[in-house]
Amino acid sequence: MSYVTKSPWIIHYDGSSCNGCDIEVLACLTPIYDLERFGIINTGNPKHADIFLVTGSVNEQNVNVVKQIYEQMPEPKAVVAVGICAASGGIFKECYNVMGGIDTVIPVDVYVPGCAARPEAIIDGVVKGIGVLAEKRAAMDKKPAIMDKKPAATVQTEDNEEA
Amino acid sequence: MNLTTSIIGITAYLILAPVAGGLLAGIDRKISARMQGRFGPPILQPFYDFFKLLEKEPITVNKVQDFYVMCFLLFIIITGCFFFAGGDLLLVIFTLTLASVFLVVAAFSSNSPYAQVGAERELLQMMAYEPMALLTAVGFYLVNGSFNVADAVTSQVMAIQYLPGIFLGFVFILTIKLRKSPFDLSMSHHAHQELVKGLTTEFSGKTMAFIEIAHWYENIFLLGIVYMFIAYSAVWSPVIAVIVCFAIYFLEILIDNNYARMKWQIALNSSWVVALTFGFVNLLILYFIG
Ligand code: SF4
Numbered sequence: 001m002s003y004v005t006k007s008p009w010i011i012h013y014d015g016s017s018c019n020g021c022d023i024e025v026l027a028c029l030t031p032i033y034d035l036e037r038f039g040i041i042n043t044g045n046p047k048h049a050d051i052f053l054v055t056g057s058v059n060e061q062n063v064n065v066v067k068q069i070y071e072q073m074p075e076p077k078a079v080v081a082v083g084i085c086a087a088s089g090g091i092f093k094e095c096y097n098v099m100g101g102i103d104t105v106i107p108v109d110v111y112v113p114g115c116a117a118r119p120e121a122i123i124d125g126v127v128k129g130i131g132v133l134a135e136k137r138a139a140m141d142k143k144p145a146i147m148d149k150k151p152a153a154t155v156q157t158e159d160n161e162e163a
Numbered sequence: 164m165n166l167t168t169s170i171i172g173i174t175a176y177l178i179l180a181p182v183a184g185g186l187l188a189g190i191d192r193k194i195s196a197r198m199q200g201r202f203g204p205p206i207l208q209p210f211y212d213f214f215k216l217l218e219k220e221p222i223t224v225n226k227v228q229d230f231y232v233m234c235f236l237l238f239i240i241i242t243g244c245f246f247f248a249g250g251d252l253l254l255v256i257f258t259l260t261l262a263s264v265f266l267v268v269a270a271f272s273s274n275s276p277y278a279q280v281g282a283e284r285e286l287l288q289m290m291a292y293e294p295m296a297l298l299t300a301v302g303f304y305l306v307n308g309s310f311n312v313a314d315a316v317t318s319q320v321m322a323i324q325y326l327p328g329i330f331l332g333f334v335f336i337l338t339i340k341l342r343k344s345p346f347d348l349s350m351s352h353h354a355h356q357e358l359v360k361g362l363t364t365e366f367s368g369k370t371m372a373f374i375e376i377a378h379w380y381e382n383i384f385l386l387g388i389v390y391m392f393i394a395y396s397a398v399w400s401p402v403i404a405v406i407v408c409f410a411i412y413f414l415e416i417l418i419d420n421n422y423a424r425m426k427w428q429i430a431l432n433s434s435w436v437v438a439l440t441f442g443f444v445n446l447l448i449l450y451f452i453g
Contacts (some may be wrong), residue, residue, distance in 0.1 A: 003218055006211035031200040036192075039204050039211055045360045047222065047367035050215075074367050075220035137218065 002137040004050060005074060007039040009034065011049035013069055015102070016092055017056025020116035021083035025053060027119045036157055051091050051129045052079045053122075057089040058105050059097045068105045076136035080110045087111045095134040162163040168313075172247035176383070180243060183211045190396025191416055192352075198420045209375070216372035219412060224273040224365050231269035233371050235378040238262035243384040249313025252300040259296075259381075264288055266362065266374070273365035281361030283351035287427045291434040292336035298442035299388070302329040305449050316394045323392040328445030330392050332352065334439045340385055342378075343415050345422035346430045386412065 028035045030041055043049055046069045047056035059065055070079065079103045087100045102108050109132040109134045112125035189206040196203025205211075223229055240260040245251070262286065270282035277342045304310050306325045307318045315322060323330050339346040347353075350361035358364075361375060393404035 001212050003214040007208065007215040033197070034201040034203070036196060037202050039208050043360070045364055047365065048360065048371065050219075072222075074222045084251050140220075144317075 002134050004133045004137050006129070006132050007041075008050045008126070008133060009043045009048055010035075010053050010126070011044065011046050011069060011073070012042060012053045015054055015056035015066065015086065016059045016095075016098060017083065017085050018091075021055035021085070021114075022097045024116050024119050025055060025082060025111045025122060028033055028122055033119050033123060036128070038127075046070075047074065050077055050087050050133055052077060052106075053126070054079065054102045055071065055082045057092050058099045058102055059095075060099065060158055061097070063099060063105055066102065066105055076133050078109045078132040078136070080108060080112060080125045080129045082112045082125065083117045084113065084115045085115060087113065089114060099113050101133045105120050116139065119121045171249040172249060173244045176243050177240070177249040180383040181376055181379050183362055184376075184383045185380075186414065187382060188379065191412070194413070194416050194440055198416070209379075213324045213372050213375055216367075216375065216428055217451075219330060219368035221368045221370075221437055223367075223370065224275070227270050228272050228365070231265050231272060232366065232373055235262050235265040235269065236373045236380075238265060238386075239380050243380050246275075246312055246384055246387055248309060249316075252310045252312055252315075253297075253305055254284075256300055256314070259384075260289065260293065260378075270365070272360045274393055275365045277360070277364040278347065278362060281349045281358055281364065282318065284358075284427055285362055287431055288339050288349055289345075290348065291431045292339045294340050294388055295332045295434060295438040295442055296337045298446060299329055299333050302326045302442070302449070303391070304444065312391060312396055315391050318395050321393065321395045321400065325449055326392065326445060328441035332437050332441040332445075333388065333392075334414070335409065335441075336387060336434055337389070338415060338418055339383060341412075343419035345418075345425040347419075347424060348430060353425070 001093050035042070037112060046052075050072060050073075052070060054066065070077075076089050079102065085092055085130070086102045086108075087097050092098045093100065100107070109126045110125045112121050115128050117125075166212065186209075188209040189204075192208060193203040195205055201406055209293075226283045242262060243256055245258060246255045267282045267285050267289075270278040270285070275278075300310060303315050303322060305328075306320065306322050307314050309315075332372050342351060344347075344351070348361075349361050350358075363371060366374060389408050389411050390401075390404045394400045
């Protein structure tokens with residue numbers, strides 16, 4: 001059995017959003033919804049996180065941040081895009097600086113619809129993300145080569161050079 | 164304490180401390196959640212977290228980091244072994260300091276600003292609690308005429324009767340050692356502090372799991388010192404001592420949930436003031452009376 005399903009830690013990043021979805025993400029931690037029931041912790045640190053919860057779209061300014069957070073997270077990891085902005089750019093799609101949904105730069109596993117996404121929908125999305133984590137964990141056992149890939153720190157420097 | 168009891172003490176500590184420490188952490192999180200009006204995670208959650216961390220992909224900033232973290236774990240275990248074998252309290256306190264230094268070096272070696280600020284704060288915290296920890300050892304010496312833990316728990320007198328000030332001072336620095344607010348400056352169990360995860364920012368996967376288990380070992384050993392204050396030769400005293408340990412831990416959870424993080428200046432000044440007033444005055448009185 002994989003323990004990753006029992007203790008998925010989240011990192012929440014706010015791209016170009018209107019902050020509506022972010023408020024809903026934080027609402028999930030309040031006593032009414034209490035995500036910690038499922039062992040979910042909202043950590044601020046990509047290196048401790050299993051699930052990357054992104055709200056809002058990617059723009060020219062935050063594209064490197066999104067990539068870096070993703071690359072610093074150890075495998076197995078899942079990406080949950082919360083809200084229409086994160087899925088496609090939403091109402092900001094036509095803006096001069098917006099590149100589109102999160103999937104334009106990193107692979108997304110779960111899309112949570114809604115503007116703003118309701119806390120129930122976000123929790124549902126995270127639980128789907130846990131399923132994805134379990135699959136990835138099982139795949140890691142089959143293909144141990146993934147464990148030998150380059151350390152995140154190196155990847156990070158390359159990104160900096162690009163920027 | 165003879166050799167057999169020492170060996171039993173060490174084996175029990177090695178096997179039971181991580182189990183008890185993990186359960187204690189689970190109960191801690193449950194009680195904290197209830198204090199905040201939440202349902203909270205299962206009691207076994209810290210174990211799930213631990214095993215999950217073991218399963219994750221190993222990412223390290225540099226190789227030497229893992230070595231230092233292993234040394235940290237090793238010396239925490241050695242500290243506890245000295246203690247539960249009934250050894251010398253001074254030796255115990257200095258081995259604990261050595262262990263903490265390894266953790267600080269591990270954090271410094273990563274070159275990350277968050278980890279480095281965390282490591283600096285950890286050093287300041289060590290400066291804050293160290294005087295009181297030493298006064299505790301001196302206090303036990305004045306009462307029992309020996310630094311040995313074994314002599315303290317088999318002594319004819321209850322240490323806390325002679326050392327009430329030292330006891331209060333020790334409970335004060337326990338807040339620092341258990342990494343509870345307001346003195347969880349260098350790292351905290353609660354996410355989203357201003358320093359991200361402080362000391363542990365750059366540790367992930369297995370390395371982080373070892374730090375967790377080291378904390379479980381450490382917490383049990385720290386409660387062991389609380390136990391020492393109460394336990395003496397009377398048969399019923401160990402029971403009272405265990406109850407007091409739980410009460411003190413509950414008090415720390417309560418403090419944790421009622422305070423925001425304070426500045427390091429306050430941590431340093433207040434713990435030295437407490438050490439000087441409660442600890443030192445207690446020792447002076449003991450010296451003149453005894
Ligand atoms: S999906 Fe709607 S609520 Fe969410 S960030 Fe975009 S505009 Fe705001």
